[in-house]
Amino acid sequence: MLFKVEMKVNLPHDMPAEVAAEIKAREKAYAQELQTQGKWRHLWRVAGSYANVSIFDVADNAELQDLISNLPLFPYMDIQVAPLCRHPSSIHQDDR
Numbered sequence: 001m002l003f004k005v006e007m008k009v010n011l012p013h014d015m016p017a018e019v020a021a022e023i024k025a026r027e028k029a030y031a032q033e034l035q036t037q038g039k040w041r042h043l044w045r046v047a048g049s050y051a052n053v054s055i056f057d058v059a060d061n062a063e064l065q066d067l068i069s070n071l072p073l074f075p076y077m078d079i080q081v082a083p084l085c086r087h088p089s090s091i092h093q094d095d096r
């Protein structure tokens with residue numbers, strides 16, 4: 001199942017820089033592992049914002065919840081999720 005996930009990061013302004021850097025490093029490693037597994041299909045920065053638009057390919061809602069809630073930045077993000085389905089005009093056969 002495909003999901004569009006929009007994440008906006010809101011780190012506390014008083015968070016020490018080294019704490020933020022450590023969380024971001026863990027987030028990057030986790031995000032890259034999920035991309036390697038094919039579960040995090042697309043990851044795009046929203047220009048001008050500390051936010052991203054992502055496409056996840058997971059078995060079901062429960063797996064998406066599990067993956068997202070384990071993001072190291074999860075406590076500091078506003079997240080919006082939308083389920084996707086194939087567009088009838090799409091020429092991409094791998095869209096599901």
Ligand SMILES: O=C(O)C[C@H]1C=CC(=O)O1
Binds near residue numbers: 007009052073
């Ligand atoms: O930077 C972000 O958009 C937040 C988060 C998503 C992937 C990652 O490495 O950090």
